[in-house]
Amino acid sequence: MSIQRFVGRPDWYTTFNPETLATTGTALRWGVVATGNIAATVTADLALLEDAVLQAVSSRRAGTAAEFAESFGFASHYYDGGPDGTSPAGYLQLMADPAVDVVYIATPHAAHYDIAKAALDAGKHVLCEKALTITAAEARALIALARERKLFLMEAVWARFVPGFQRALEILESGEIGxxxxxxxDLGFPAPQDDSARIWAPADGGGALLDISVYPLLWAWGTLGRPDSVAATAELTALGVDSQNTLTLSYANGAQAQLISYLSSHGPRVASVSGTEGYLETIGSVNNPTGLRICAGWDNERVEMFEHPGSGYTYQLREVTRCIQGGLTESATMGLDDSLAIMELFDDARRQMGVSYANDSRTDL
Ligand SMILES: NC(=O)c1ccc[n+]([C@@H]2O[C@H](COP(=O)([O-])OP(=O)(O)OC[C@H]3O[C@@H](n4cnc5c(N)ncnc54)[C@H](OP(=O)(O)O)[C@@H]3O)[C@@H](O)[C@H]2O)c1
Incomplete structure (x- = not known):
């Protein structure tokens, strides 16, 4: 077996490379909503982009807003009530800030629709964490609003842009594995049992499906396309969210995919794509593989390894930046029709699994 280690900029590594940090146009002024785990990780990567200005952050709480702003160097920070206790929610103050061009939403999923809608209503472009919304109906309404307002909207499926996934698609397109x-x-981890944590709480859209399944699904969606049917099973917690689920996807041409997402066990976190001439599998987690093992036939096996700046989020941030700078309202790579179709698939899977959320019965869309 030959092992090739790609460091820096190999020939094929042209579109998505460390130069992703270099400016591609007029600087964008970012507002970040929420100060939790992913807000901090993505903001640290955002700060690596030459044409990103950390303009404002909002939080529900004064102390965390100030702390987050100071640690990353945001120009402004907003929090519920404001200094005199009478201002609207912090995120609404951020939407009213004329210095903010684009908003990154990093709250639990159940709040995504309302906050993204407020951003679009205020004329801001939006990058919203996955799951885009809780329901397909919410996603449909949000997408219609963004298109009507001619504003950029993208679900933050960063795994769509990382080098390991891009390279896998390139290998498939080359026909190497037929x-x-x-x-x-599969993807997951043993999350600490705490019904109030957002990952378990029904009010926050808790459960493995909305939190994790988009990543294994990406491998099926990217390689086989939208499935013709899904069969879903799950283990549910006492509060009715899925602690693990299995999605079996079927395609009219006979292809199949089996995807497992879990919050109560360890797992290999590997994607395997099997073809008529060979197969490939990920090394490292499916959402940002550090490498690929490619087996083309019985005796021809090689490994390709990847490196990336920051934590791997710069690729999606460059995509958002480049799209907005270029006047695009949608990414051709992680498009809104795909996000909607994924939410429709999740609605279908949830019906089969017996999982429902308060957002299912909203009447204001
Ligand atoms: N792309 C990725 O790799 C990745 C990784 C993890 C999570 N995510 C996604 O990012 C989102 C947040 O996940 P997380 O792990 O960062 O969660 P987290 O650590 O709990 O942070 C969420 C933050 O949102 C705010 N918040 C909490 N409840 C809220 C509510 N009911 N309404 C409005 N704001 C609320 C809080 O910030 P304030 O107190 O400052 O308001 C909280 O710190 C989820 O949608 C998740 O799926 C993505």
Whole structure:
């Protein structure tokens, strides 16, 4: 087996490379909503982009807003009530800030629709964490609003842009492993049992499906396309969210995919894509593989390894930046029709699993 280690900029590594940090146009002024785990990780990567200005952050709480602003160097910070206790929610103050061009939303999923709608209503472009919304109906309404207002909107499926996934698609397109017949992918981790934590709480859209399944699904979606049917099973907690689920996807051409997402066990976190001439599998987690093992036939095996700046989020941030700078309202790579179709698939899976959320019965869309 030959092992090739790609460091820096190999020939094929042209679109998505460390130069992703270099400016591609007029600087964008970013507002970040929420100060939790992913807000901090993505903001640290955002600060690496030459044409990103950390303009404002909002939080529900004064102390965390100030602390987050200071640690990353945001020009302004907003919090519920404001200094005199009478101002609207911090995120609404941020939307009213004329210095903010684009808003990154990093709250639990159940709040995504309302906050993204407020941003679009205020004329801001939006990058919203996954899951884009809780329901397909919310996603449909949000997408219609963004299109009507001619504003950029993208679901933050960063894994769509990382080098390991991009390279896998390139290998498939080259025909090296032939026609894809099946995909198997898993992702998860043992989350501490705490019904109030957003990952478990029904009010926050808790459960493995909305939190994790988009990543294994990406491998099936990217290699085989939108499935013709999904069969979903799950183990539910006492509060009715899925602690693990299995999605079996079927395609009219006979291809299949089996995807497992989990919050109560360890797992290999591997994606395998099997074709008529060979197969490939990820090394490292499916959402940002550090490498690929490619087996083209029985005796021809190699490994390709990848490096990336920051924590791997710069690729999606460059995509958002480049799209907005270029006057695009949608990414061709992580498009809104795909996000909607994924939410429709999740609605279908939830019906089969017996999982529902308060957002299912909203009447204001
Ligand atoms: N792309 C990725 O790799 C990745 C990784 C993890 C999570 N995520 C996604 O990012 C989102 C947040 O996840 P997280 O792990 O960062 O969660 P987290 O650590 O709990 O942070 C969420 C933050 O949102 C705010 N918040 C909490 N409840 C809220 C509510 N009901 N309404 C409005 N704001 C609320 C809080 O910030 P304030 O107190 O400052 O308001 C909180 O710190 C989820 O949608 C998740 O799926 C993405």
């Amino acid at each position: 026609q894809v017949k099946w995909v198997r992918a």
